[in-house]
Amino acid sequence: MKNFKLIIEYDGTDFHGWQVQADGRTVQGAIEKALLRMTRQHVRIAGSGRTDAGVHALGQVANFRCETGLTADAFFSGLNSLLPDDIVIKSCEAVDISFHSRFDAVRKTYHYHILNRRLPVAVDRQYKWHIRKTLDLAAMRQALAHIHGTHDFKAFENTGSPRSDTIRTISDATIISDTDGQNLTIRITANGFLRYMVRNIVGTLVDVGLSKSSPEEFAAIKDGKDRSAAGATAPPHGLFLIGVDYGDNS
Amino acid sequence: MKNFKLIIEYDGTDFHGWQVQADGRTVQGAIEKALLRMTRQHVRIAGSGRTDAGVHALGQVANFRCETGLTADAFFSGLNSLLPDDIVIKSCEAVDISFHSRFDAVRKTYHYHILNRRLPVAVDRQYKWHIRKTLDLAAMRQALAHIHGTHDFKAFENTGSPRSDTIRTISDATIISDTDGQNLTIRITANGFLRYMVRNIVGTLVDVGLSKSSPEEFAAIKDGKDRSAAGATAPPHGLFLIGVDYGDNS
Numbered sequence: 001m002k003n004f005k006l007i008i009e010y011d012g013t014d015f016h017g018w019q020v021q022a023d024g025r026t027v028q029g030a031i032e033k034a035l036l037r038m039t040r041q042h043v044r045i046a047g048s049g050r051t052d053a054g055v056h057a058l059g060q061v062a063n064f065r066c067e068t069g070l071t072a073d074a075f076f077s078g079l080n081s082l083l084p085d086d087i088v089i090k091s092c093e094a095v096d097i098s099f100h101s102r103f104d105a106v107r108k109t110y111h112y113h114i115l116n117r118r119l120p121v122a123v124d125r126q127y128k129w130h131i132r133k134t135l136d137l138a139a140m141r142q143a144l145a146h147i148h149g150t151h152d153f154k155a156f157e158n159t160g161s162p163r164s165d166t167i168r169t170i171s172d173a174t175i176i177s178d179t180d181g182q183n184l185t186i187r188i189t190a191n192g193f194l195r196y197m198v199r200n201i202v203g204t205l206v207d208v209g210l211s212k213s214s215p216e217e218f219a220a221i222k223d224g225k226d227r228s229a230a231g232a233t234a235p236p237h238g239l240f241l242i243g244v245d246y247g248d249n250s
Numbered sequence: 251m252k253n254f255k256l257i258i259e260y261d262g263t264d265f266h267g268w269q270v271q272a273d274g275r276t277v278q279g280a281i282e283k284a285l286l287r288m289t290r291q292h293v294r295i296a297g298s299g300r301t302d303a304g305v306h307a308l309g310q311v312a313n314f315r316c317e318t319g320l321t322a323d324a325f326f327s328g329l330n331s332l333l334p335d336d337i338v339i340k341s342c343e344a345v346d347i348s349f350h351s352r353f354d355a356v357r358k359t360y361h362y363h364i365l366n367r368r369l370p371v372a373v374d375r376q377y378k379w380h381i382r383k384t385l386d387l388a389a390m391r392q393a394l395a396h397i398h399g400t401h402d403f404k405a406f407e408n409t410g411s412p413r414s415d416t417i418r419t420i421s422d423a424t425i426i427s428d429t430d431g432q433n434l435t436i437r438i439t440a441n442g443f444l445r446y447m448v449r450n451i452v453g454t455l456v457d458v459g460l461s462k463s464s465p466e467e468f469a470a471i472k473d474g475k476d477r478s479a480a481g482a483t484a485p486p487h488g489l490f491l492i493g494v495d496y497g498d499n500s
Binding site: 009010011056058080085086087088090119120121122123124125127240 | 259260261306308330335336337338340369370371372373374375377490
């Protein structure tokens, strides 16, 4: 039995998310279909986490185990020639049989892109959340400082999928802005994420940027652990899974 | 009679180019349809030039004349609310009745985007020409220096659309590269362009980058005025019309 680690880029626009579904085109489904063609086996791949419909990835990680004579290089080339244009395998390597992309993940980084200008956007609109009113970046940065460190992030979890453990550690939460302030990237690195956590943080943060709430209210929403107090979920198309870190193991 | 100048951004991916056709979705057609709804008149708009199917624009310019009580602001807001997501009106202003977006254009600037890496591309693939083999940027820059200034560009014209005057003046032709050399932008400014001129220059330039020809051969192709000697036409999806300059008039 061999175990292979994949790093995957995808444009989420035309996918119903990562995870295989009965209906709908998914990233996992497309890769498993290509693996079936290559190996004549129903190989399951395990992703580091699901991404929702419309969410993109520059560095999703997955692994799959199978009995095969094929090398990592053969999977790399074969998958890239079989996969549709909106999925790219960036690397494939043989790893220890014990490696698991989800359980072994130490940290993940997401970027959320916002275009802040009065005009709507045509080019790149599938990769950025367009916000028309001018955002108060200083207030957003103050608010974001409150989520650094270890906290219970229950207020930012999707209501439909409660978990028993909602405590996570955010090691980086930064807003990167270009010189004219129109293009914002909110970068968040944590040891794990609850469902919709980044999009709920961004939605609540944008309320601060629009002066609908203050940085202190943002902190109180987080501390209150009440999802209904948080802002709307930001749309999926601004979100990119940038990378998954496995410490020294991989 | 009033005359209005529009600056237009569009994502060319799902358009059959700028110009109205019997079949197929076009940018001009979409804007004229919106103008019909606003004015109840069949208003024709004149673009600064056609862009071909799949070509994008951040700063296409057009103008239209009509008898109307509507203001420039009303057209700006009305068009943006009526137009599909992949067209944005960036500005609308009332201009002198004599202004014509094509005849009065003094200079135009195009950008052509290349992604030069071994891996294919999923995110942004609709905006960049992906070239797998490493390009020799120094040779490409040497070649590009030969097209600065005033020349007969017949060798870079589309064969299907000969013009009597194929002399144009290129005031800027530069390759901008990011630090790792993966993202290239070829920027060309000229007082006018022949059909497919930028894409034929880029295709011929990429042959130099791939060492299929030398910078001196590139110069000889230009001087030879023979389209069949030039390289293949670069694909449309890497090309952006960035802006049109009208000197002091507008």
